Amino acid sequence: GKRAFIAGVADDNGYGWAIAKSLAAAGAEILVGTWVPALNIFESSLRRGKFDESRVLPDGSLMDITKVYPMDAVYDSPEDVPEDVSFLLHLVLEEGKYYFCCILIFSFFQVKTNKRYAGSSNWTVQELVESVKKDFGSIDILVHSLANGPEVSKPLLETSRNGYLAALSASRGSSISLTYIASERIIPGYGGGMSSAKAALESDTRVMAFEAGRKHKVRVNTISAGPLRSRAAKAIGF
Ligand code: ZID
Numbered sequence: 291g292k293r294a295f296i297a298g299v300a301d302d303n304g305y306g307w308a309i310a311k312s313l314a315a316a317g318a319e320i321l322v323g324t325w326v327p328a329l330n331i332f333e334s335s336l337r338r339g340k341f342d343e344s345r346v347l348p349d350g351s352l353m354d355i356t357k358v359y360p361m362d363a364v365y366d367s368p369e370d371v372p373e374d375v376s377f378l379l380h381l382v383l384e385e386g387k388y389y390f391c392c393i394l395i396f397s398f399f400q401v402k403t404n405k406r407y408a409g410s411s412n413w414t415v416q417e418l419v420e421s422v423k424k425d426f427g428s429i430d431i432l433v434h435s436l437a438n439g440p441e442v443s444k445p446l447l448e449t450s451r452n453g454y455l456a457a458l459s460a461s462r463g464s465s466i467s468l469t470y471i472a473s474e475r476i477i478p479g480y481g482g483g484m485s486s487a488k489a490a491l492e493s494d495t496r497v498m499a500f501e502a503g504r505k506h507k508v509r510v511n512t513i514s515a516g517p518l519r520s521r522a523a524k525a526i527g528f
Contacts, residue, residue: 291317291318291319292313292317292318292319292430292431293318293319293321293426293428293429293430293431294310294313294318294319294320294321294429294430294431294432294433295321295322295323295422295429295431295432295433296309296310296313296320296321296322296323296433296435297322297323297361297363297432297433297434297435297436298323298325298433298434298435298436298437299322299323299324299332299435300324300325300328300329300331300332300521301328301332301335301341301521302341302344302345303518303519303520303521304435304518304520304521304522305435305468305515305518305520306322306433306435306436307344308518309433309435309466310322310353310355310433311344311345311347311353313431313433314347314353314354315347315348315349315353318430318431319356320353320354320355320356321355321356321357321358321359321422321426321429322355322357322358322359323358323359323360323361323418324358324359324360324361325360325361325362325363325436326360326361326362326407326410326413327407329358329360329410330409332358333358336355336358357425359413359418359421359422360410360411360412360413361413361414361415361418362413362414363415363436363459363460364438364456364459364460365413365414365415366414366415366416367414367415367416367417368414368417370414371414431465431466432465432466433465433466433467434465434466434467434468435467435468436460436461437457437460437461437468437484437487437522438456438457438460438461438522439453439456439457439461439481439482439483439484439487439525440452440453440456440457440482441453441454441456441457441481441482441483442457442480442481442482442484442525442526443479443481443482443525443526443527444481444482445478445481446481446482446483446485446486448481449481449482449483453482453483454482454483454486455483456483457482457483457484457486457487458483458486458487458490460487461484461487461488461491465508465509465510465511466510466511466512466513467491467495467511467512467513468512468513468514468515469488469491469492469495469512469513469514469515470484470488470514470515471514472484472485472488473485473488473489473491473492474489474492479526479527480526491512492512495510495511495512498510499511
């Protein structure tokens with residue numbers, strides 16, 4: 291059978307979950323990547339059987355998720371995180387020795403107590419790739435079903451640089467991903483740079499299909515999704 295990694299599953303309402311089910315029904319082994327801040331609640335809900343009803347496959351069996359990996363798609367490697375620490379280092383250089391001790395203690399405290407990320411490790415993209423390689427050797431199918439547009443409800447005209455870059459950083463991808471027609475047509479309400487992120491995703495899909503196709507015989511596609519009332523879509527208010 292094939293082994294599939296689906297990035298962007300944190301509940302049973304989104305495209306990632308539905309795609310995982312279809313692949314499981316077709317006989318694939320399922321691995322998922324879950325955004326670190328959502329990991330605990332997803333894993334405990336899974337354990338407590340909260341998703342059992344929606345795990346039922348057409349043959350009556352339950353979809354089995356072999357492993358849930360914590361991930362954050364906006365960080366490539368540990369050097370990229372956490373940014374507040376490099377900001378604090380900058381303060382050290384600016385303000386001199388006096389603050390050095392306080393800042394060291396403070397930054398240690400802050401990293402240790404960042405509740406959303408504490409308790410998980412190896413969740414940057416590069417580390418995740420290494421973990422999957424170590425656990426399973428290889429995968430056959432990669433699904434990118436994640437997006438994060440913090441300012442999606444704001445028109446592009448009013449979107450901040452940070453909001454725009456955040457949307458682009460988390461919402462591009464490869465292999466099989468999900469896009470939206472707002473990349474080429476004006477859809478009022480799809481703001482915050484998400485229309486730009488989807489245009490970049492479609493362009494990257496074409497280039498990646500050419501490059502990865504020639505180099506590794508990997509097919510790269512994106513599917514323009516219809517409306518689904520997922521957690522992400524609720525933020526848009528469609
Ligand atoms: P979802 O909330 O189930 O999935 C998004 C996932 O991304 C969540 O699990 C998040 O935890 C995760 N995530 C966010 N940031 C990060 C990060 N930094 N690292 C790792 N994970 C992260 O929502 P979904 O199923 O709607 O989204 C899946 C994909 O489908 C996304 O690429 C969407 O942009 C795309 N999509 C969804 C819809 C829709 O209706 N749900 C549409 C088009 C594309 C759409 O908006 N008419 C009106 C609207 C639409 C289509 C037609």
